[in-house]
Amino acid sequence: MRLLLCVFVALLFSVNSLLAAEAKLSGKITNKLADEVTVQYFTNYINYDQKILTAKLTTDGSFSLSIPVSAPFTLITIENGDQATETYIQPGDDLKFTLDGKNFDSTLIYTGKGAEIGNLMAKHMLSQSFSRMFSNKAEPFFAKNEEEFVKEINKLLQVELDFIEPYKSKLPKKFVDYWKARYQYDIYTIMMQYTFMHQMVVIGSSTLKMKPEDYNIMMRVPFEFNDEYVSMPNYLSYAEDVLSYKYDAKTKPDTTIPYEKAYEIKMEYIRNEAKKIMPPKTLQYFYAKNLNNNIKHKPLSLVEKEYAEYKALYKQSPYDALLSDAMVIKRKKAKGAPVIDFEFTSLDGKKMKLTDLKGKVVYLDFWASWCGPCIMEIPPTKKVKERFKDKDVVFVNVSIDDDSTSWKKAIEKYKISGIHICEPGGWKARIAAMYGIGSVPTYYLIDKNGKFASEDTPRPSETDKLIAEIEALLN
Numbered sequence: 001m002r003l004l005l006c007v008f009v010a011l012l013f014s015v016n017s018l019l020a021a022e023a024k025l026s027g028k029i030t031n032k033l034a035d036e037v038t039v040q041y042f043t044n045y046i047n048y049d050q051k052i053l054t055a056k057l058t059t060d061g062s063f064s065l066s067i068p069v070s071a072p073f074t075l076i077t078i079e080n081g082d083q084a085t086e087t088y089i090q091p092g093d094d095l096k097f098t099l100d101g102k103n104f105d106s107t108l109i110y111t112g113k114g115a116e117i118g119n120l121m122a123k124h125m126l127s128q129s130f131s132r133m134f135s136n137k138a139e140p141f142f143a144k145n146e147e148e149f150v151k152e153i154n155k156l157l158q159v160e161l162d163f164i165e166p167y168k169s170k171l172p173k174k175f176v177d178y179w180k181a182r183y184q185y186d187i188y189t190i191m192m193q194y195t196f197m198h199q200m201v202v203i204g205s206s207t208l209k210m211k212p213e214d215y216n217i218m219m220r221v222p223f224e225f226n227d228e229y230v231s232m233p234n235y236l237s238y239a240e241d242v243l244s245y246k247y248d249a250k251t252k253p254d255t256t257i258p259y260e261k262a263y264e265i266k267m268e269y270i271r272n273e274a275k276k277i278m279p280p281k282t283l284q285y286f287y288a289k290n291l292n293n294n295i296k297h298k299p300l301s302l303v304e305k306e307y308a309e310y311k312a313l314y315k316q317s318p319y320d321a322l323l324s325d326a327m328v329i330k331r332k333k334a335k336g337a338p339v340i341d342f343e344f345t346s347l348d349g350k351k352m353k354l355t356d357l358k359g360k361v362v363y364l365d366f367w368a369s370w371c372g373p374c375i376m377e378i379p380p381t382k383k384v385k386e387r388f389k390d391k392d393v394v395f396v397n398v399s400i401d402d403d404s405t406s407w408k409k410a411i412e413k414y415k416i417s418g419i420h421i422c423e424p425g426g427w428k429a430r431i432a433a434m435y436g437i438g439s440v441p442t443y444y445l446i447d448k449n450g451k452f453a454s455e456d457t458p459r460p461s462e463t464d465k466l467i468a469e470i471e472a473l474l475n
Contacts, residue, residue, distance in 0.1 A: 023093035023114070026064040029057060031101040033081025037063050041076040045236045046285075046292050046322055050427065065277050071231035073178055075131070080104075086130055087121040088175070089114060104439045116170050124163065134160070134183065138190045142197040146217050150192060157187050178232065185234040186292050192238075192245045215249035227281040239282050240289055257283075288319040295326045296438065297373040299455045300334045303327070329436035335455050342431050347411070347420035355450050360392040361473045362446035365418075366437050367411035368400050374441045378414050381460040385417060387467055391474060392448070394419065400440060402426045445471050 025039065039053045045283045056064040057080075067076065073088045083104040088096060100107040105125050110118030124131065134156070141152040160183040168176045191236035195214050221242060229235035247266055254262060267290075274286050291310050295303045307327055310317075318325075332340055339362075341355045354362070365381070367374040385395060395418030401407040423429045427437065435444075443457040453473055458466040 021068065021070050021091050023067045023074075023089040025063070025076075025089070025093075025097075027062070027097040027099070029061040029063075029080055029099055029101055032057055033083055033101040033104075034062050036080075037065070038079040039065060039067060040079070041067070041069075041074055042233065042320065042384060043068075044098055044319075045233050046117050046319055047326075048288055048427075049322075055447045058064050064319050073175060073232075075233075077130075080451040085122065085125050086132075087118045090117075090450050102371065112259050116172075117175055120164070120171065123167075128163065130158070131182075134186055134191055139197075142194065143201045146194070146198075149198070150191070150217070150220065153187055153190055156181055177230070178280045181226070181229055182234040184233055185224075185229075185232070185238040188224070188238045189234070189241070191217050191221050192241055197246075209253070210248065212249055212252055214474075215245065218245050218249040221245070223277055225278050225282050227279040230281040230285055236285065236289075239278070239286060243273050246273075260324075284314060285315060285319075288311070288317065288323060291323060292319075292326055292438075295323070295330050296436075297456060298441075300330060302471050303330060317450055326436060333435070333444070333452050333455070337452050339444075339452060340434050341450075342434060344421045344431070346424075347408070348423070354396070354446075357396075357446075358450040359448055359472055361448060362444075363393065363395050363470070364446060365395065366400060366432065366435065366442040367397060367440050369403075369406045370401070371440045373408075375414065377441055377460045378416060380463050381416075383463055383464055384460050384470075388470060388474075393474070395468060397421065398431055399428055400426050400432050400437065445469060445473070 007347045019196070027037070031038070032315075034057075036054050036056050039055075041051055043049050043051055046364065051068075053064045053065055053067060057063050066087060067074075067230050069089060069091055073090060075086060075088055077084055077086050080101060085105060085108060087110070094112045095110055095118055096112040097108060097110045097118065099109070103121070108122045108125075110122065121131075123278060128134075141149050144152065154404050161180060164171070164176060164179050194217050199214070201209070207475040223242065225239060226235070244266070246271055251266070257265075274283055277472075278286060287310060291303070291306055293460060294306060298306075298329075307323065310323070330338070339354060341353055343353050345351050354364075363384075367377075381395075397416060397418050397420050399420070399422040401410075401422055402424065404422055404424075407420075410416070421431065423431060425432070441458060441459065445453040445457045447453040454469060458469060460466060
């Protein structure tokens with residue numbers, strides 16, 4: 001009987017754990033701004049998988065949603081029309097709110113389980129705006145010298161620490177700790193960005209050669225790893241980059257070594273250091289993140305080996321499905337593999353398939369109007385296009401814009417030539433999903449036979465290299 005009771009309790013605990021892996025959100029909006037409420041959040045930060053949930057408002061402005069979540073705290077954005085707010089939710093929350101669409105932020109009130117955090121975030125929206133905009137506040141200070149810069153960003157940090165102080169007695173201690181940690185890790189990441197951004201602002205160049213002494217600020221960035229925060233995006237950004245920046249701060253560039261070899265030496269150092277100093281969950285994420293990046297940018301033969309090593313090291317990983325899917329797409333895009341074909345309707349209304357362009361070299365460009373690096377690639381792209389204007393070379397531009405108006409305006413503003421495609425869905429749009437696009441800009445070079453010509457297609461800013469590869473395909 002005692003054994004049966006133990007089994008029953010264990011099963012009950014397991015069921016309750018599964019049931020708690022979601023949060024409930026409901027509310028009522030008077031003077032609604034749209035007929036539905038949209039909730040957006042990220043479920044993993046390996047490839048920034050964004051979830052979007054929608055609920056229709058009833059005639060009295062009410063709605064209800066169940067949100068699958070597993071992390072201790074998940075930041076969600078709640079939208080109605082052109083207005084939005086944000087809050088953190090936890091598994092098991094039953095959060096309710098009311099608001100008036102005419103005074104969106106100032107009338108927002110939460111009740112129910114999780115309301116303490118919700119009402120804190122509502123106050124934060126009124127005084128500080130979106131928490132994800134925190135790093136933007138550092139931009140005016142990148143022109144300052146290191147000492148002044150550090151003073152200014154620490155003031156930004158103190159504002160956030162002071163903000164939570166009056167409310168912390170009513171909040172879960174774990175959330176207070178989480179709040180302080182997330183902004184501290186943001187500060188560390190901002191400090192890591194300082195060297196490049198300072199040079200960009202002061203010198204105005206995007207092709208800078210840094211020296212170790214330029215990274216003196218990294219002496220102020222500690223190794224502060226904590227598996228408790230492995231679901232926190234701010235912590236993960238820090239964990240992904242800190243060893244790389246630390247390496248640059250201690251290593252003088254050796255111009256006698258080819259770039260590829262120098263990169264291998266750097267990555268070997270980083271992997272060895274990670275093994276020594278990262279706790280288990282952080283290390284597993286770090287390996288998975290780097291493997292996912294390599295799947296996108298390194299030769300198939302190399303990533304097949306790395307993937308096998310990862311699988312051997314981690315028999316059961318929370319990142320298994322994601323990495324497996326990435327490898328499937330990688331194999332489909334291997335050099336010499338038939339192009340992943342798709343039908344489309346171009347901006348000028350022409351219906352066709354990608355394989356209709358067989359007989360020509362195709363440069364496939366995934367981009368977006370809001371993507372700064374994409375826009376920076378436009379001038380060198382025009383040089384490449386000019387070089388091949390009378391040749392059998394076609395430039396196909398696939399936008400992941402959600403807003404077709406912004407897409408069309410950008411094409412007109414920057415005078416972007418070529419075949420233009422844009423489908424609704426953003427990152428999850430049909431063509432982007434077929435190609436496993438997780439970042440933009442992303443480029444593919446396709447030969448005259450309709451096969452992938454490279455596993456590491458040069459960007460237009462790598463002008464000489466790209467021109468040489470296209471000319472080789474033409475010949």
